[in-house]
Amino acid sequence: MDTNLAVEMRKVTKTFGSVVANENVDMQLRKGEILSLLGENGSGKTTLMNMLSGIYFPDSGQILIDGKPVTIASPKDAFKFGIGMIHQHFKLIDVFTATENIVLGLEDNKKFDLEAASKKVLEIAEKYGFQINPKQKIYEMSVSQKQTVEIIKTLYRGAQILILDEPTAVLTPQETEKLFAVMKKMRADGKSIIIITHKLNEVMEISDRVAVLRKGQYIATVNTSETNPQALTDMMVGRATVLDINRPEPVNPEPRLVVENLTCVDEEGVKRLDNVSFTAYSGEILGIAGVAGSGQRELLEAVAGLYPVKSGTIVYSSDYKNSKSLVGLDPLSIRKMGVTMSFVPEDRLGMGLVGTMGMTGNMMIRSWRKGKSFFLDRKSPDKLAQKIKEELEVVTPDVNYPVRRLSGGNVQKVLVGREIAAAPSVLMTAYAVRGLDINTSYTIYNLLTAQKEKGVAVVYVGEDLDVILALCDRVMVLCGGQVSGIVDARTTTKEEIGLLMTQFRREGAKENE
Amino acid sequence: MSEAMVQILTLFHSGVVYGVIILFGALGEIITEKTGHLNLGVPGIMYLGGISGLMASFFYENNNPDANTAISIILAIVFAFIGSALGGLIYAFLTISLRANQNVTGLALTIFGSGFANFFGGMLNSMSGGVGQISVATASNGFRAYISAIAGNDTKDPLYAIFGYGWLAYVAIALAVILYFVLNKTRVGLSLRAVGEDPATADAAGINVTKYKYFGICIGAGISGMGGLYYTMDYIKGTWANDGTIEALGWLAVALVIFTTWKPLNAIWGAILFGICYWSYLYIPGLDRSSSEIFKMLPYLFTLAVLIVVSLRKKRETQPPAHLGLPYFREER
DSSP states (O other), X not given: OOTTEEEEEEEEEEEETTEEEEEEEEEEEETTOEEEEEOXXXXXXXXXXXXXXXXXXXXXXXXXXXXXXXXXXXXXXXHHTTEEEEOSSOOXXXXXXXXXXXXXXXXXXXXXXXXXHHHHHHHHHHHHTOOOOTTSBGGGSOHHHHHHHXXXXXXXXXXXXXXXXXXXXXXXXXXXXXXHHHHHHHHHTTOEEEEEEOOHHHHHHHOSEEEEEETTEEEEEEEGGGOOHHHHHHHHHXXXXXOOOOOOOOSSOOEEEEEEEEEEEOTTSOEEEEEEEEXXXXXXXXXXXXXXXXXXXXXXXXXXXXXXXXXXXXXXXSSSSOEEEOTTOOHHHHHHTTEEEEEOOTTSSSSSOOTTSOHHHHHHHHHGGGOOSSSOOOHHHHHHHHHHHHHTTOOOSOTTSOGGGSOHHHHHHHHHHHHHHTOOSEEEEESTTTTOOHHHHHHHHHHHHHHHHTTOEEEEEOSOHHHHHHHOSEEEEEETTEEEEEEETTTOOHHHHHHHHTTTTOHHHHHHO | OOHHHHHHHHHHHHHHHHHHHHHHHHHHHHHHHHTTOOOTTHHHHHXXXXXXXXXXXXXXXXXXXXXXXXXXXXHXXXXXXXXXXXXXXXXXXXXXXXXXXXXXXXXXXXXXXXXXXXXXXXXXXXXXXXXXXXXXXXXXXXXXXXXXXXXXXXXXXXXXXXXXXXXXXXXXXXXXXXHHHHHHHSHHHHHHHHHHHOXXXXXXXXXXXXXXXXXXXXXXHHHHHXXXXXXXXXXXXXXXXXXXXXXXXXXXXXXXXXXXXXXXXXXXXXXXXXXXXXXXXXXXXXXXXXXHHHHHXXXXXXXXXXXXXXXXXXXGGGSOOTTTTOOOOSSXX
């Protein structure tokens, strides 16, 4: 047995309902190394790590710490084994100081002494080169400082194995540099580190070895020094699978939506969209690819009038003569012009549907304005609900049954079906097939293609590259809020898109990132 | 001593007496709200505390001609605490375990407490032969004992305005200081505040959120109930009066929690200020019955003013606990 292993996971499997998140995954973490866990969205990286940190419990398989089999049933157990995970969403209490957050929940039978704890925090910070003010309140901190608090929190509790879930997603390049320096110091101190990421340049820079997951399956572990980004991309996206999706050639494409130099800034002043320009044509499906959080959501919302635009133009033309700028219009007027959006976020019900209402009620949210009389028109939304139920095979006992109680896939069908029923001229969908089974997914692909044939400009934000390549006519790739390329879906390859997603080819982008 | 000075002293004295009732209510509610639960049942809990303590002493003293002062007082305090903590337990069970709406549950508890207390108060009245005939003189005198050597009996003496109160008043102030210390300087206090700010984070840090909430709410309710006890035993000298004063003071306690921005030390002077505001109409010349009511609004106006100022300043420390009023499910994200 290799005594040099800090963690070994053997044939670990985890399923959520019918979705297999991890299947027979093997992973080995050596002592004193930095291991990158690489994979696309939904490849099961975070699920795997959550099993290590006690948030999920594996269905089958074995976890060994220092060569001994262990059971990790809760985050407390994980701490006991010296495992600390830094999540993407920080678990910190805003009105507490850094020290208060670090000692929260810690029972060490010692006198409660914040001064001594602050000192110890500073010692840890000094040892690894963190910069931290133990008395600073969390709400006064930048994202990077909050991350520092999270890392120190795990070190304070004596973690030997650190898991960082996409730590650089929220950091500036300078902050990333600092983080990497700290990680190298921790490695020198004998700590073992797993970093979840899908940025290839970071993988090459920081890690000793790379473990690759694809669609819940373990692919391979390679030494960073013996590989290159191209090989990693191949492992990450895999060979192209052929999907049988009907894809007619676009007929008479004409510009519907012209976006130029669109820049959007969020509340914290971070650029979410940076100089985005593209044109969506009628009668075609424009795919948008990119790792999660590359600006997909902001882009759709900006077009729909839900996200503030800092600069740039969005012009909608119903034909060559009539063009109108959408910037500054309220969502309702944009909708009336025929631009619709169906966004399927993580919580599915968050945007677009009211959970406690039935299908009919949710149809009415869109239709009640059309009514002329004082009373609501219930008949036509009811008919529409029935129609969607039959055509999309929505499994529901009744059209008035609260949509909150339907399964995720059925909720999505209701949402997409309603948006299509509005007879849009621009249809934007995001993650429309997330969590759906194959048959339902095909129903939705066919619906989108039918819209395209009607002359609608369809914008399809998706996760699965195989689908994007088979369904769309052109693919725009977003990376860090910038357009890293627009390619023809018929001629491009998965590898090309994969590289664009991680910006590997764009030398110029690194400086202004 | 000038007439005006005497008036100010007597106003201060009666302000403090009402202030103590409000202070107990508010301190309990601060603990409750720090766990993230808005308990609008404070008036009902104060009713429960008042009637439970009164009944305990009443039955003890009526069955023992040579009632012992200490025993009668201890019985009153213990039963007042248990009675109001049970009220808190009902609220805790409904809002924590069954995740009922906190506002509705609290209001229901207020209505229940007031009905319960007035029913048994009426029963005690009829048992003792008529309204105002209830007597728990032993306990009441025990509660009303003050340090007469220093304070004297002269209501015009400034010392009387400081030392001339039943000893529960000083307990209330001490309790405020203790509560400040516990909340800010101990591990338990840190965990309790974490639960009210962000139960998911507290849970992930290994804190037993449900336990903290139950204990916080029940102990908070027990302390609020002491306000009712002080009212029945000290202010109305050990009898029962169903004129709704407890309820009015209970609402003032809820308002005071906001006024103090959830800080126990502020509650001390805030409660006295509220008490003084309550009585100020007696000392302002030329008021008739209707215009005097306007002055009773003063505490609420102060609370509104504080809310406006605090909201404008947007300082995080003066905001309510972030998870106040929201239910917590571990599985829901």
